Amino acid sequence: MKNKIKVTVTLEANNVIRYNYKIDGEFSKYFTKKREYCISYSDNIEEVPKSISIIPFVTNVLPLVWMFDAELIVDEIDKSFFESINDFKKGYQKMYPQIKFNGKLTYNKLCDNTYKENKKVAAFYSGGLDAMSTLASHIEEKPILINIQGSEIKLKYDKSLRKIRKNLEYTANQFNLNIVFIKSEYREVINEKMINKITKMLINDNYWHALQHGIAIIGHGALLAYKYKLNKIYIASSFTQGDKETCASDPSIDNYVKLSSTSVVHDGYNFSRIDKAENVGKLVCKYNKNVKLRVCFEDFRVENCCHCEKCYRTIYELIAKGYDPNKFGFLLKNNFHKQVKNDFKYRLGLEYSKFWNEIKIAFNEKNELKNNPELNWVLTYDFEHCNKKSKYLIKYTYAIIRRIKKIIYLVRER
Ligand SMILES: [Zn+2]
Numbered sequence: 001m002k003n004k005i006k007v008t009v010t011l012e013a014n015n016v017i018r019y020n021y022k023i024d025g026e027f028s029k030y031f032t033k034k035r036e037y038c039i040s041y042s043d044n045i046e047e048v049p050k051s052i053s054i055i056p057f058v059t060n061v062l063p064l065v066w067m068f069d070a071e072l073i074v075d076e077i078d079k080s081f082f083e084s085i086n087d088f089k090k091g092y093q094k095m096y097p098q099i100k101f102n103g104k105l106t107y108n109k110l111c112d113n114t115y116k117e118n119k120k121v122a123a124f125y126s127g128g129l130d131a132m133s134t135l136a137s138h139i140e141e142k143p144i145l146i147n148i149q150g151s152e153i154k155l156k157y158d159k160s161l162r163k164i165r166k167n168l169e170y171t172a173n174q175f176n177l178n179i180v181f182i183k184s185e186y187r188e189v190i191n192e193k194m195i196n197k198i199t200k201m202l203i204n205d206n207y208w209h210a211l212q213h214g215i216a217i218i219g220h221g222a223l224l225a226y227k228y229k230l231n232k233i234y235i236a237s238s239f240t241q242g243d244k245e246t247c248a249s250d251p252s253i254d255n256y257v258k259l260s261s262t263s264v265v266h267d268g269y270n271f272s273r274i275d276k277a278e279n280v281g282k283l284v285c286k287y288n289k290n291v292k293l294r295v296c297f298e299d300f301r302v303e304n305c306c307h308c309e310k311c312y313r314t315i316y317e318l319i320a321k322g323y324d325p326n327k328f329g330f331l332l333k334n335n336f337h338k339q340v341k342n343d344f345k346y347r348l349g350l351e352y353s354k355f356w357n358e359i360k361i362a363f364n365e366k367n368e369l370k371n372n373p374e375l376n377w378v379l380t381y382d383f384e385h386c387n388k389k390s391k392y393l394i395k396y397t398y399a400i401i402r403r404i405k406k407i408i409y410l411v412r413e414r
Pocket of ligand 1: 237295296297298304305306307308310311312
């Protein structure tokens, strides 16, 4: 039987849409048993036509449709978005020549929803360094911030999600910006375990990171793009021009997505992480505000743990640019730097040494860091060879402890 998905969308309340769908063919094993899912917005979206509100579903499943030469059948679809599909598909094809991107989207009605866009812009906002740097770059444009919940923490952990919303609202309020929260079950539809086996084999990466998340996130913005007649939506880049890593969110894909009359901009691709730390630092100084960066995903925490590589890295990036991490949502205890040094010696391994080598270069440029006895270990540490086999036992013991802590934490947060 040919691989096929047929989907319909209904407005359930003035801020909730529901998708019902039927899947035929072999590739149904790459979907979970769920045959409907909801997306709720903290904004009223009842005026948004179906040809727009179908977009988040389409962008969520398109990579699977392409990979398995399937047919995705919708009733109505926005014309500009539909016409952009081939353009952003080319980005995927170029990125992963080892995958054949076939498949097609068919419709009953192609709808022209074009509007005269105004000057308003929006930005996807997670609270991380990339997103906050994008906020810093475009603060004068007063972007509407968009946060999607259901991405890295499942919606059932509402206690944690509520705390995160509060944290993000705090930054939005600091800069007098509107923030729209979206709760989406989009990740619960894909059988990630099954599809990851295929993507690991083909491109040595997981499906979410390699193929799904970029356009799936962008699709959620279609309804707000239409509602606010947005000029553009920014999505912050995680990588920097020249990086060798492949990722579903890339300028060759994101910049080609059209949401009716609204353009999408993959933002900050010209900045390194350390440049982004500087951008955020400048923002805080210029407006004399406090911000709470949220970079840590250890134990699905709401606050930064200040104990993992990502926290350490961000803290040192801020220090390298002359900023006090305590003003950015980190709490540095006594002996913090000694702990970092010891963790690098005994526990931490690095997948990418690049970020720490940039920190090393930046430290070398500042005498006050070079001469600081707590920090100057960075200058001589060999980050290139820090993934030593001897650390594996400690690293994995620590990983098991972390996993147990995470389970306890999540059970308590339900
Ligand atoms: Zn952390």
